[in-house]
Amino acid sequence: MAHATPSPAAFRATAGLSGRITVPGDKSISHRSLMLSALAVGTSRVEGLLEGEDVLATAAAMRAMGATITRDDDAVWTIDGVGVGGLRQPATALEMGNSGTSTRLLLGLVASHAITATFTGDASLSKRPMARVTDPLSLMGAEFTTSPGGRLPLMVRGLCPAIPIDYRLPVASAQVKSAILLAGLNTPGITRVIEAVPTRDHSERMLTGFGAALTVEEDIDGTRTIAITGEAELRPQQIVVPGDPSSAAFPVVAGLLVPGSEIVVANVGLNPTRAGLYTVLRAMGASIVPEDEREVGGEPVADLRVSHSVLRGIDVPPEIVPSMVDEFPILFVAAALAEGRTVMRGLEELRVKESDRIAVMAEGLRAIGARVEELPDGLIIDGTGGEPLAGGATVAAHLDHRIAMSFAVAGLVSSGTVTIDDMAPVATSFPGFATMMADLGAEVVA
């Protein structure tokens, strides 16, 4: 899935955006729906699946390990599962492309099956830390041969039966939590994960929906203990994947920043463990009105009516970070246009995403005229108060979809054109992004 030729694009100052778009399916939920369906006994159906490269990497891996996965002309996906414990030895390496979620969750699945698998990834994924999952999975009995620094490419030899563990997460990470819970699915006894700060809870919701015995206990200080009873039998499900709030973030911020805009971004999942950005933007003065609030696939969903707003800088409370961990690059752009100072701290995890999102955003924002101070764990941004940024520069996406889309939005509120050196990574999470933005009236030069 590496893209041989970069695909640059330029974004220009735009008159008011208008119209209605529907965002593609949630990436986190899409990955999990394929994995759990592939482990159920029988046939599951998934509607609204994100057909982005990251999720397709998960589908290919589950096929390589024995599941039958097909898609019909109406984009409904059918998955015939192999049953928990039934994963087969893949014949070739599992290619994870750019996807941390695929890699870390699948390592968990393989860890408690008696199979050996090799995981490879692109240049970005090969720099990301994997010890956060290989450490606890080793405690469960899996064996790993990694590249230097505990990174990809790596080989895992699973153990069956694996050993159940009680594990306190050293970093706030839904991927680590999920890897251990998924390993626990095929492990006799009870596997427990303890998290001090709540992270996205899609795994817990979906495991319960598929019939696994999973409990969540919350202490008085908010610490959660998630316990899964292993050797579960999962029942096939009909799943409707809600739209991705992390993808919606880009058109929403564009609608807030471009003067004269009024848009509707439809089908936005608003699970409280994901919706932190919308809380922060409202605290900055954003007009984001939920319409037709409903439930889709067991998750709260609404259409968001967004109108141009003058934003004010705030101190973002660090405790909200896990519920918007992927949304900081676009929040940095909003802060660069706000009145006054925005302080964002507690973001050290951003340094180990598809790129170092603190350093890369600081550099690109400065190149287009924003006032940014980089801290070890965040950024302080002094905004323009609604005046356009200078623009007139080319910024590097560093194989990071969220960096590419953030600077695309910045281009819409800059005097000079903003060129992104490579928009190809956007296909990992938001296929059709540039077309959707153009449909809203954005000036896109391919």
Ligand SMILES: O=C(O)C1=C[C@@H](OP(=O)(O)O)[C@@H](O)[C@H](O)C1
């Ligand atoms: O569990 C998931 O689906 C995800 C968890 C987050 O990663 P971490 O667990 O590393 O914080 C997030 O950044 C990623 O995009 C998706």
Ligand SMILES: C=C(OP(=O)(O)O)C(=O)O
């Ligand atoms: C961090 C992200 O994804 P992943 O970890 O799956 O690569 C993301 O989508 O912003």
